[in-house]
Amino acid sequence: METTDGRIYQAIAFGWRLLTWFFPPRCLGCGIHGANLCADCAAAAERISGFVCRRCGKPLGADNVCPLCSRLEKIYFERVRSAFAYEDLIREAIHQFKFKRKLELSLLFANEIFSVYLTQKWPIDLVVPTPISRERRNERGYNQTEWVARTFAIRAELPYSATGLQKLRETESQSSLNEAERRRNLDGAFEAERITVQGKSILVVDDVLTTGTTMNECARALKKAGAGSVYGLTIAATKNRV
Ligand SMILES: [Zn+2]
Ligand SMILES: [Zn+2]
Secondary structure (H helix, E strand, O other): OEOOOHHHHHHHHHHHHHHHHHOOOEOOOOOOEOOOOOHHHHHHOOEOOOOEOOOOOOEOOOOOOOOOOOOOOOOOOOEEEEEEEOOHHHHHHHHHHHHOOOOOHHHHHHHHHHHHHHHOOOOOOEEEEOOOOHHHHHHHOOOHHHHHHHHHHHHHOOOEOOOOEEEOOOOOOOOOOOHHHHHHHHOOOEEEOHHHHOOOEEEEEEEEEOOOHHHHHHHHHHHHOOOOEEEEEEEEEOOOOO
């Protein structure tokens, strides 16, 4: 486990600014030089707001029923909240962040989930990223969620662990599977380190909340290893698709 420090955050932020000064990226939204997503485009992007489920933070349907919680058989997390709606520009930014090494975006994403975190009163002891399998890490070279989770933890001055939660094997893409298949697909895929999480209140950081199956399976693994409670923050959430 690492103890985090606000000064490290300042140093990382300064380093990024320096790097982008010499190698200015272009904004995915308006094309202006200086950032992968400029402050104006980020400010204009749709946030998750209005009537949301108390438990998972998803926008409620017209019938006030949560499309996510009503589908999960058993819910293992206490609360989840998301910053952006997973639409248009944010969808593209997360895709680039995940697959095209636009890691500079981790600062913006961490700031956004930090703002959401400040609106909640969650008693958090430890921050962990949603893990990827070893095969996936070798193939991609990085876990984008680690970048956001670590930057967030430094910002929020919370302890962070990259190993508290692990993904033991590679799983199929979830997008074409129904809820029962998703659960089977992820069954036993995650495992938490008892020594790191036991008795603690854990915050899991992920990029997108879609059906909630991944977040729920992470929470299940953490509780199985003795975690007292599990909260989640994601950069974005799908509004309608579950
Ligand atoms: Zn822009
Ligand atoms: Zn819900």
